[in-house]
Amino acid sequence: xxxxxxxxxxxxxxxxxxxxxxxxxxxxxxxxxxxxxxxxxxxxxxxxxxxxxxxxxxxxxxxxxxxxxxxxxxxxxxxxxxxxxxxxxxxxxxxxxxxxxxxxxxxxxxxxxxxxxxxxxxxxxxxxxxxxxxxxxxxxxxxxxxxxxxxxxxxxxxxxxxxx
Amino acid sequence: xxxxxxxxxxxxxxxxxxxxxxxxxxxxxxxxxxxxxxxxxxxxxxxxxxxxxxxxxxxxxxxxxxxxxxxxxxxxxxxxxxxxxxxxxxxxxxxxxxxxxxxxxxxxxxxxxxxxxxxxxxxxxxxxxxxxxxxxxxxxxxxxxxxxxxxxxxxxxxxxxxxxxxxxxxxxxxxxxxxxxxxxxxxxxxxxxxxxxxxxxxxxxxxxxxxxxxxxxxxxxxxxxxxxxxxxxxxxxxxxxxxxxxxxxxxxxxxxxxxxxxxxxxxxxxxxxxxxxxxxxxxxxxxxxxxxxxxxxxxxxxxxxxxxxxxxxxxxxxxxxxxxxxxxxxxxxxxxxxxxxxxxxxxxxxxxxxxxxxxxxxxxxxxxxxxxxxxxxxxxxxxxxxxxxxxxxxxxxxxxxxxxxxxxxxxxxxxxxxxxxxxxxxxxxxxxxxxxxxxxxxxxxxxxxxxxxxxxxxxxxxxxxxxxxxxxxxxxxxxxxxxxxxxxxxxxxxxxxxxxxxxxxxxxxxxxxxxxxxxxxxxxxxxxxxxxxxxxxxxxxxxxxxxxxxxxxxxxxxxxxxxx
Numbered sequence: 001x002x003x004x005x006x007x008x009x010x011x012x013x014x015x016x017x018x019x020x021x022x023x024x025x026x027x028x029x030x031x032x033x034x035x036x037x038x039x040x041x042x043x044x045x046x047x048x049x050x051x052x053x054x055x056x057x058x059x060x061x062x063x064x065x066x067x068x069x070x071x072x073x074x075x076x077x078x079x080x081x082x083x084x085x086x087x088x089x090x091x092x093x094x095x096x097x098x099x100x101x102x103x104x105x106x107x108x109x110x111x112x113x114x115x116x117x118x119x120x121x122x123x124x125x126x127x128x129x130x131x132x133x134x135x136x137x138x139x140x141x142x143x144x145x146x147x148x149x150x151x152x153x154x155x156x157x158x159x160x161x162x163x164x
Numbered sequence: 165x166x167x168x169x170x171x172x173x174x175x176x177x178x179x180x181x182x183x184x185x186x187x188x189x190x191x192x193x194x195x196x197x198x199x200x201x202x203x204x205x206x207x208x209x210x211x212x213x214x215x216x217x218x219x220x221x222x223x224x225x226x227x228x229x230x231x232x233x234x235x236x237x238x239x240x241x242x243x244x245x246x247x248x249x250x251x252x253x254x255x256x257x258x259x260x261x262x263x264x265x266x267x268x269x270x271x272x273x274x275x276x277x278x279x280x281x282x283x284x285x286x287x288x289x290x291x292x293x294x295x296x297x298x299x300x301x302x303x304x305x306x307x308x309x310x311x312x313x314x315x316x317x318x319x320x321x322x323x324x325x326x327x328x329x330x331x332x333x334x335x336x337x338x339x340x341x342x343x344x345x346x347x348x349x350x351x352x353x354x355x356x357x358x359x360x361x362x363x364x365x366x367x368x369x370x371x372x373x374x375x376x377x378x379x380x381x382x383x384x385x386x387x388x389x390x391x392x393x394x395x396x397x398x399x400x401x402x403x404x405x406x407x408x409x410x411x412x413x414x415x416x417x418x419x420x421x422x423x424x425x426x427x428x429x430x431x432x433x434x435x436x437x438x439x440x441x442x443x444x445x446x447x448x449x450x451x452x453x454x455x456x457x458x459x460x461x462x463x464x465x466x467x468x469x470x471x472x473x474x475x476x477x478x479x480x481x482x483x484x485x486x487x488x489x490x491x492x493x494x495x496x497x498x499x500x501x502x503x504x505x506x507x508x509x510x511x512x513x514x515x516x517x518x519x520x521x522x523x524x525x526x527x528x529x530x531x532x533x534x535x536x537x538x539x540x541x542x543x544x545x546x547x548x549x550x551x552x553x554x555x556x557x558x559x560x561x562x563x564x565x566x567x568x569x570x571x572x573x574x575x576x577x578x579x580x581x582x583x584x585x586x587x588x589x590x591x592x593x594x595x596x597x598x599x600x601x602x603x604x605x606x607x608x609x610x611x612x613x614x615x616x617x618x619x620x621x622x623x624x625x626x627x628x629x630x631x632x633x634x635x636x637x638x639x640x641x642x643x644x645x646x647x648x649x650x651x652x653x654x655x656x657x658x659x660x661x662x663x664x665x666x667x668x669x670x671x672x673x674x675x676x677x678x679x680x681x682x683x684x685x686x687x688x689x690x691x692x693x694x695x696x697x698x699x700x701x702x703x704x705x706x707x708x709x710x711x712x713x714x715x716x717x718x719x720x721x722x723x724x725x726x727x728x
Contacts, residue, residue, distance in 0.1 A: 010345055013294070014282060025287045055472065062469035068291040068311060071345040164344060 002031070003057050004076040004083060004154050007046040008162055010069040011037050018067050019046060028052065028060055032085075032151030043071065043164070047153045074162045076154045083154035086124070087132045088114075090145040093121040098143075109135050120145060128152075169298040169329040170195035173262070176305050178205040179337040182233050184224060184596050185209065186217040190237020191277060192264025195329040209596060209625065212617040214241050216589035218248020219615070222257050223593030226576045227551055229382060231258040231312050232593060238264045239277030242323075243284065247583060249319045250288035254580025255403060256380055258317035260308050261289075267327040268296055281323045290318030298331040306338040315348030316467040317380055352464065352483030357491050360438070360462045360479050364492075365501045367436035369511045370396045373419065373448075376403030376579065377441015377465060377485050379572045384408070386489035387440065393496060394503055397515055399427035401442050402564050403579040410568035411548075416515065417524075420448040421716045422561045425523040428714070428722035430515055431456050439463045441485045444474040445580070454721025464488050523714050523727060524565055532707035533682050535559065535634045538689075539566035542604065542632060545689045550602040551594045553577065555587040555611030558640035561712045563606045585614025588631065592618060595627045602630070602693070609635040609659060619672040622699045630692050631701045633665060636708040644711045648726070649718075669701035680705040 009015050016035055023030050031049040038045050050060060057075070064073055076083070093099045093116075102121055106113055111125035125135055129152065136147070156162070167175065173196055177185065186209045189197045200208050211217045214236045221232025232252075236245050242263040252259045266275040282294045291311050293304050301324070308320040364370060378387050384407055391398050391414055398408045399419040408415055417424035419431055431437065437459040442448070449455040452474060463470075463477040464485050471480040481488055526536045539562050542550075552567055553576040554560040560577055569575045576594060578586040591605035612633055622629060643657040669676030675698050679688045685704070692700040714725035 014286070017283070018286060021286055055476075059469065059473060066467070066469050068343070068346050 001053070001057070002049060002051050002077065004081070004152060005048050005050065005061065005064065006074045006076050006154060006162055007048070007064060007070055008038070008072040008164065009044050009046060009067075010071065011042050011044040012069055015044065015069040016046070018069055019048070019064065022063055022067065023050075026059075026063065028056065034151040034153050047151070049152050071164055072162055074156065076156060079160070080157040081154050082157060083128050083152050084126055085129060085132055085152050086126050086150040087135070088122060088124055088148040089136070090120055090122045091139060092119065092143040092145060094119050105135070105138055111135070165334070166332040167335045168195060168199065168332050169301050169324065170199035172298070172301050172333070172335045173305065173324070173329065174199045174203055174206060175335060176302055176337065177233065178203075180305070180309055181230075182206055185233050185235050186211060186220045186224070186593065187235030188214050188217055188237065188241060190241050190264060192238035192241075192266060192326045193235060193329070195326065196235065196262075196264070208235070209592075209621070211589065211592075211621050213615065214244035215247050215585065216592070216615050216618045216621065218245045218259070218261065219251065219583075219586050219589035220593035220596070221259055222248060222252050223553055223576055223590030224597045225252070225257050225259055225593070226590070227573050227594040228597045229573065231260055231309060234259065234261040236261070236263055237277065238266055238281070239279050241277075242279055242281040246284060246288065249285055249321065251578050251581045251583045251586060252319040253288050253290065255376060255578065256317050257319065258312045259319035260305075260312050261319055261321045263321060263323045264329075265294070265323045265325040268325045269327070271325065281321065285321045289321045292321035292323065294323045294325075295328050296325070298328050298333045301328065301333075302335060303338050303341065306341045307343065310341050310343070311346060315346075348466065349482050350484045350487055352481040352488035352491060354491065356479055356481045357488060358495060360481060361492055361495045361499065363436055363460060363462060363479065364394060364396075364438065365499065365503055367503070368507050369434045370394070370436040370438065371430050371434045372396055372398040372408075372438045372440065373401070373431065373442055374398065374404045374407050374440045375401040375442025378404055378407035381441060381466070381484055381486040382572075383441070383486035383489050384572045386486060386493055390489055390493055390496070393493065395508055396438075396503075397430055397512075399423070399430065401445070401448055401579070402577065404442060405564060405575040406569035406572040407441075409570040411570055416519070418564055419722070421450065422565065422712050422714065423716075423722070424565075425521045425714060425725065425727070426515055426518040428716065428725060429518045432721065432723040433514070434459045437461045439465075440489070441465060443470045446474070449474065450716045450722045450724075451719055454723070521727075526728070528682070530707070531681070533680065533685060533704055535562050535636070535704070535706045535710055536566055537682060538632060538634060538685055538704050538706065539563055539606070541686050541689055542606075543567050545686065545693055546602055546604065550574070550604045551576065551591075551598065553587045553590040553594060553603070553605045555607045556582040556584050556641075557608050557611060558636075558644065558710075558712050559606050559608045559634040561641075562634070584611035586611070588612060588615050588618050588629075591629045591631075592621060592625075592627055595629055596625070603628075604630045604632060606632045606634065608640060609633055609637065609662060610639045616668070619669065619674060619699070619701075623673045626697065627699060628695070628697050629699050631699070633701065633703050634706050635662075635665070635703050636706045636710065637662070638708055641712070644715075647711070648715070665701055665703040669699075674699040674701055676701045676703065678703045678705065
């Protein structure tokens with residue numbers, strides 16, 4: 001099962017490597033990981049996507065909670081939640097018809113073209129993993145010049161908040 | 165008044181109640197050693213290798229319950245300490261290791277004697293810190309001691325760059341520290357405890373399986389009281405020996421790979437397993453599917469991550485085992501119900517049948533000294549009241565099987581990591597903590613040579629340790645596995661060239677003895693223990709073919725023991 005684990009941790013040097021080190025040392029896998037400070041600069045919010053059986057996920061959350069720098073932790077997939085990933089993708093857009101087609105696709109996927117040259121478009125697209133995968137699939141492989149994805153970040157639906 | 169970081173460190177250690185500091189100087193800690201020179205409150209013990217400093221601090225901690233404190237320099241000082249840090253981490257021993265670091269401006273520059281100490285020790289310490297500002301030093305040290313000694317204890321590393329120990333700031337001893345990210349649970353869930361108590365009262369074939377947690381939590385009294393109140397059998401892990409009086413009739417001995425028949429069979433047939441402060445290590449469980457297959461399991465542990473890690477548990481109780489055991493006792497004392505005496509008597513009858521197998525019996529015939537006979541005699545000569553440290557291997561298992569520990573903190577061994585070379589330096593730490601006590605280290609001829617240089621430390625400080633070397637000329641435990649499972653292909657286990665240990669001991673200024681006849685064992689031990697103020701190296705030449713029995717082969721169930 002795929003799980004999205006959201007972690008509130010001390011924004012200290014080395015905190016991220018404690019999480020990453022834990023995963024490699026204990027043989028857990030990380031599918032994606034994103035991290036940034038919160039509105040309180042002393043805290044970082046880290047979102048990681050992992051896969052494992054229930055006992056493995058239980059061990060992962062317990063081991064993460066054991067890290068001294070971890071303040072709070074939530075398995076988002078245990079309840080209703082919203083997940084989003086940001087993708088920046090640079091595609092060929094040289095001929096008129098190509099530029100038209102890409103523009104149309106961007107509109108359908110509700111993305112934005114954020115940079116333009118006479119040979120390429122750079123597109124910003126947000127969504128869950130499936131949507132971003134679908135967008136890539138609609139493009140011809142040869143037309144993609146570069147892809148950058150942020151990894152999943154997420155938040156619980158409703159009034160519930162991961163906060164100290 | 166402003167103090168330098170080095171002075172703050174030393175003042176802090178004194179204010180924190182640290183009386184012994186095990187260490188080795190070097191460039192990055194020169195300021196600290198200068199500050200140590202100018203005071204006489206914190207006693208520094210100069211070892212001969214940083215690994216020994218950590219093991220000595222570890223032995224100090226295990227025998228007292230107080231945190232062991234280590235001071236080493238940067239680079240190789242820190243890397244040499246890593247084995248000792250990992251040893252303490254595996255066995256949850258409170259320890260604070262202060263490492264020097266190159267000046268902050270040089271960090272990351274591949275400076276002389278620079279390593280990423282925080283990076284290296286991250287996976288083998290409970291936590292670690294790099295102090296970048298002298299203003300943070302005192303509070304960071306307080307946090308280190310707080311983390312090391314609370315919850316599930318463990319080693320904490322504090323890496324201090326040289327310029328931080330040279331910089332000045334005001335010093336106030338931080339009396340308290342709170343951390344929003346670290347709040348260990350103490351009290352167990354009362355509903356869960358009640359459930360556990362009811363299961364205990366209803367059990368037909370119950371057994372207590374207790375580990376190092378009982379000793380770490382100083383919970384021997386409530387544990388013993390609970391076992392006596394219920395009349396249930398008790399088995400200990402290697403780490404848990406001394407957590408229940410070994411001479412008590414209810415004690416079945418150690419369980420696991422080299423556990424007794426009665427303990428392993430009782431585990432295999434019990435209907436209720438009450439695990440307290442133990443972590444279902446693979447050396448204890450054997451094949452996991454065959455471990456206590458008929459039992460409901462109650463597991464009390466302070467570390468939630470230990471619960472349902474290897475074995476799925478029916479009633480998990482997270483909390484300090486001392487507090488949980490007391491709550492159990494309180495609930496039992498007011499309960500109308502008592503365990504069914506008749507049902508228990510039947511269970512005990514079965515256990516006594518297993519016990520009658522006398523699985524630890526060994527042959528006393530022949531011209532060669534049996535290692536078991538040495539431990540047996542040692543137990544008699546020291547009246548069971550010594551502190552005993554060990555290395556890792558056959559001698560360790562024989563010590564665990566044949567020295568009956570009635571008190572906690574007397575049996576000191578590297579249970580989790582299995583560190584050879586642990587015994588001698590650990591014994592030093594014990595002797596510093598208990599100057600008047602009888603301290604014995606039981607070692608093999610392999611492990612003792614891994615920290616043999618500490619004979620010099622023992623001489624410098626006049627430590628009257630008695631070293632029992634069970635010398636079979638082999639790396640015995642590996643040899644035993646090769647005999648059983650590799651068709652006697654003895655690959656690289658014969659230690660062909662050995663020093664003359666008697667002369668070696670004498671070269672360091674100690675007394676050396678060589679004993680090679682069974683009839684001399686008792687007399688030699690008595691003579692050695694009469695030398696109250698001398699370190700005695702006793703080189704017992706033992707039967708090289710002797711194996712540790714019972715043995716559960718790797719991958720087998722506990723009821724599939726190889727017996728003598």
